[in-house]
Amino acid sequence: MNKLLQAKAPFTVLCLAALLAGGCASPSYTITPEMQARAALENPAPPKDEDFPALNSAKWQQGAFPSLEALRNMRTGLGKDQVRELLSFPHFSEGLGGVREWNYIFHFRTGAGPEYITCQYMVRFNADVLTNGMYWKGPGCADVLKPPVVTRPAAAAQPAVAPAKTTLGADGLFRFDGRSLAELLPEGRRQLDALASDIKGGVKSVDTIRVTGHTDRLGSSTYNQALSLARANTVRDYLVQAGVPAQNMQVQGKGESEPKVQCAQTRRAELIDCLAPNRRVEIEVFAQR
Template sequence: MQAKRFGATALVCGVAVGLLAACGTRHVSRDISPDGVAAEVIFPAPERAVLKEGTFPNLDNLRQVGAGVSKEQLYHLLGRPHFREGYAGVREWDYLFHFRDAGGVTTCQYKAIFDRNYLAQSFHWQPQACAERLREPAANAAPAPTPSAAPRRFAISADALFAFARADAEDLQPAGRADIARIAGELRDPGDLRRVRVIGHTDRLGNESDNRALSQRRAETVRQLLIEQGVPAQRVVAEGRGAAEPVAGPCQAQQRAALIACLQPDRRVEIVAEVER
């Protein structure tokens, strides 16, 4: 069985992925943690790309990329990485993407960083403004929905859900599990339910990439629990917004413990249930 697995890995690395033949090439970002977060994110020089022309990515595929995707899944969504980073033992993949605008073509670099199990956990853009490409276009103006068609919103404090700075299912507080079960009970029957968005947020403490990764992991954990409670999986999506949408006050506290307490409202998970009009 081990021989078969080795052979399958060699086939993916050497044939199906083509330019991934340089398996095991070291990463360029520094101090990648077991959880898939780099102490310093470094992008390779664009001229070092193996696929020098880059690609025009499918935006719908890009929006499907999230914490926990495997290398095989990432390959099927985005294609092979564009730099000579390899497959086996490699902790990051880099891409050179182009987007066509009214004024011409914009080029962006995109990076996925993998955890110790080689599942992608954090994602980065250069320049950072390229991340806005993932936002879904605003819908055409439509008549105002009736009150019964307005999205249903549930907000749960992340501190009630998880231990501080944690995001996995085993870190959930009992009160958080109870809240998720209650919300799932209200969303279990599809009816006119169109989509459930699970949105993770953090406070401003820590760096941007860590906060974005933490918020994404929390949202993915809550999404999975809603599915386990009977909410249709195809209707539930997760996204992490880091510290981009704070709701706490100015919070000028000098001592860290007081500042953490003041920023508590920012550490939250929102569940937005959208219904058909």
């Protein structure tokens, strides 16, 4: 019996450490588009410098050298499991229950040598336990994710080029009410493959790719906002899988707020057909061709 208890002791200590680090981690939960939409719309006030914990109070004071790609994938609407997958456990003991804030210590190299800067990074969660704010503390820390500034001679400057805009009808992209990669139609995949090929082979350099989802007015505005954002994220994910650089992409959902047509049909089937142009995903490519 004593041997059994001794064998379990290291495992118990490890579990307790994980609970302290993650704020009493609970079993995984389903994240709905409505929850993500709420998180995106909350926009809480950012913390002040004094709201960040003191560095010497960290549980793991060595901090970490994080992946910039992982940090670029941080956004509102992520669950704790997803944040932990990107950034690992927080470096401070955040408490045992109802944890709404994770804090990290991150280091970033400043050149080819061993020199680096140290930054604090705070992730806040809302009542649905989804991210609704990510914040930096430290000189220059908020700039680490910005693309490097490339200085070109004035003679080499290129004139501004209007973005190439592609509009894909959602009815041809997704199954009815679909939003995920699994719900993309064969014709939708073909269109996205062609677009990815054009982006990769038809431009000199890509500045920004903006993916915007839109819906018709049927359904609640909250549902439509979530649906438009989910579809835009799916299109973004597909293009990234096809080789388009993720760091150049911006994603947004505008729900029913920017219709292309107005319809007054009383028969539902006719109304749905008339509103089809409003159900769409727009891809704007800002690039030098």
